[in-house]
Amino acid sequence: MRCFDTANIYVKAGDGGKGCVAFRREKHVPRGGPSGGNGGNGGNVWAVVDDSLNSLAAFRKQLHYRATPGCLGGGSNRHGANGADLEIRVPPGTIMRRRDAPEDEPPLAELLFVGERAVLATGGRGGRGNASFKTGRNNAPTMAEFGEEGQEMWVELELKLVADVGIIGVPNAGKSTLLSVLSNAKPKVADYPFTTLVPNLGVCEMDYRTTVFADIPGLLEGAHAGVGLGHEFLRHCQRTRALVHVIDGTSPDPIGDYKALRTELQLFNAELLDKPQVVAYNKIDLPDSGDYIDEVREFLLGEGVPSEDIFAVSAATGKGVRDLVRRTRIVLDAMPVVEAVRTTDALNMRELPRRVSSADISDFTVTADPDNDRRWIVSGEAIDRFAAMTNWDYYEATLRFQKVLDATGINKALRAKGVQEGDIVVVGGSELEWSEDQSEGALYAAWREEKLARGTAWQGTARWPHAV
Numbered sequence: 403m404r405c406f407d408t409a410n411i412y413v414k415a416g417d418g419g420k421g422c423v424a425f426r427r428e429k430h431v432p433r434g435g436p437s438g439g440n441g442g443n444g445g446n447v448w449a450v451v452d453d454s455l456n457s458l459a460a461f462r463k464q465l466h467y468r469a470t471p472g473c474l475g476g477g478s479n480r481h482g483a484n485g486a487d488l489e490i491r492v493p494p495g496t497i498m499r500r501r502d503a504p505e506d507e508p509p510l511a512e513l514l515f516v517g518e519r520a521v522l523a524t525g526g527r528g529g530r531g532n533a534s535f536k537t538g539r540n541n542a543p544t545m546a547e548f549g550e551e552g553q554e555m556w557v558e559l560e561l562k563l564v565a566d567v568g569i570i571g572v573p574n575a576g577k578s579t580l581l582s583v584l585s586n587a588k589p590k591v592a593d594y595p596f597t598t599l600v601p602n603l604g605v606c607e608m609d610y611r612t613t614v615f616a617d618i619p620g621l622l623e624g625a626h627a628g629v630g631l632g633h634e635f636l637r638h639c640q641r642t643r644a645l646v647h648v649i650d651g652t653s654p655d656p657i658g659d660y661k662a663l664r665t666e667l668q669l670f671n672a673e674l675l676d677k678p679q680v681v682a683y684n685k686i687d688l689p690d691s692g693d694y695i696d697e698v699r700e701f702l703l704g705e706g707v708p709s710e711d712i713f714a715v716s717a718a719t720g721k722g723v724r725d726l727v728r729r730t731r732i733v734l735d736a737m738p739v740v741e742a743v744r745t746t747d748a749l750n751m752r753e754l755p756r757r758v759s760s761a762d763i764s765d766f767t768v769t770a771d772p773d774n775d776r777r778w779i780v781s782g783e784a785i786d787r788f789a790a791m792t793n794w795d796y797y798e799a800t801l802r803f804q805k806v807l808d809a810t811g812i813n814k815a816l817r818a819k820g821v822q823e824g825d826i827v828v829v830g831g832s833e834l835e836w837s838e839d840q841s842e843g844a845l846y847a848a849w850r851e852e853k854l855a856r857g858t859a860w861q862g863t864a865r866w867p868h869a870v
């Protein structure tokens with residue numbers, strides 16, 4: 403028996419901090435090496451179990467969850483501080499899925515026990531500072547990266563409650579009314595049979611204990627053979643640990659009702675008869691209910707139902723319900739504890755792979771812009787990310803990007819598609835202009851022109867041009 407309480411939240415891990423370009427300045431060292439530190443990693447978003455929660459109600463109020471970004475890298479090889487992680491507290495039994503995920507994608511997480519945690523979104527890697535670009539061939543790089551963006555997505559939460567107790571009875575016996583008085587549930591109650599069509603779940607909190615009750619739709623003769631929604635309902639009974647059998651005290655034949663229902667249980671699966679059961683003789687606020695009450699009690703005792711498991715109640719007024727719930731709790735406590743079991747193949751990852759490393763950079767597509775035949779769109783997970791982390795303020799970063807376009811075959815693919823001088827090529831949100839002249843002189847001139855046009859601060863001029 404499951405209850406589907408759901409919520410949708412937006413999670414955003416922290417972006418990585420920007421890498422720094424700096425050079426060592428020391429009195430007697432004429433050419434201090436590069437000393438720009440890396441940006442810090444962005445904080446991750448985690449889901450953690452909090453067993454004081456038993457619903458997803460808190461997520462109605464807050465929808466957005468953001469972890470802290472990484473700090474900027476600094477001079478003197480100071481790396482930026484990592485962003486703080488964010489923990490989202492969820493009740494045990496919560497399943498989290500990426501919204502809009504394909505049907506067959508496993509959930510991100512299914513958390514059952516205190517202490518369990520899983521990452522929902524990984525923070526972006528910090529951008530590298532120029533110190534980390536130093537190589538034998540280029541011992542004074544003037545470039546740094548932007549930090550990687552933190553993952554962001556909408557996550558669907560679903561709380562699966564396992565019902566401890568199934569409330570069964572013939573139609574109109576008062577099962578839904580009983581559920582509504584003993585729990586927080588607000589099931590539909592009406593004066594006609596088959597009001598309840600799908601099981602309702604209610605959480606009952608009493609004496610510092612939590613018990614989950616399920617209101618099973620009315621069972622009819624023939625249910626075992628599939629009459630009405632028979633099979634469906636009986637299956638629900640099977641998953642509960644104990645039963646509360648509600649008898650309609652105003653029925654013309656309460657004993658007949660009781661027997662018929664027991665027969666249905668038996669015909670479906672004889673084991674259902676062995677489930678611990680508490681009987682609630684209902685509607686005792688109505689005078690009619692007095693007609694058979696003693697007879698029913700005698701009958702039940704004769705059937706072997708112990709007298710402490712028989713209650714006369716009024717679901718409408720709440721009379722006797724508290725004692726009924728207490729007894730039910732005692733019955734449950736006498737049963738062996740069942741461990742919650744995972745119901746999905748959730749990933750429950752401690753860390754999602756950083757996307758830069760997981761995607762293949764030569765995995766890309768080149769498409770012509772349908773609205774503009776002088777515009778081309780290059781896209782691919784890794785190349786998009788690489789472009790987003792490229793800090794165009796630095797000529798060397800631009801140069802590095804060009805080399806990657808060549809090495810990955812993107813330039814070749816563009817030529818194959820018929821790209822021409824002056825065409826616009828969009829890569830990861832940045833617009834570049836195609837030129838057949840890919841000499842460094844031409845590249846530098848283009849970069850400088852662009853930079854002056856943007857009016858950005860001139861950086862690294864003192865060292866320019868450097869060995870590249």
Ligand SMILES: Nc1nc2c(ncn2[C@@H]2O[C@H](COP(=O)(O)OP(=O)(O)OP(=O)(O)O)[C@@H](O)[C@H]2O)c(=O)[nH]1
Nearest residue numbers: 574575576577578579592595596597598620717718
């Ligand atoms: N006076 C009185 N009426 C009750 C009591 N319990 C239930 N009723 C009434 O009985 C009718 C049926 O109640 P429900 O709770 O909908 O019964 P149910 O067993 O859930 O019925 P189905 O879902 O149709 O199988 C409603 O009109 C209730 O108000 C009670 O203790 N006293």
Ligand SMILES: [Mg+2]
Nearest residue numbers: 577578597598
């Ligand atoms: Mg009902």
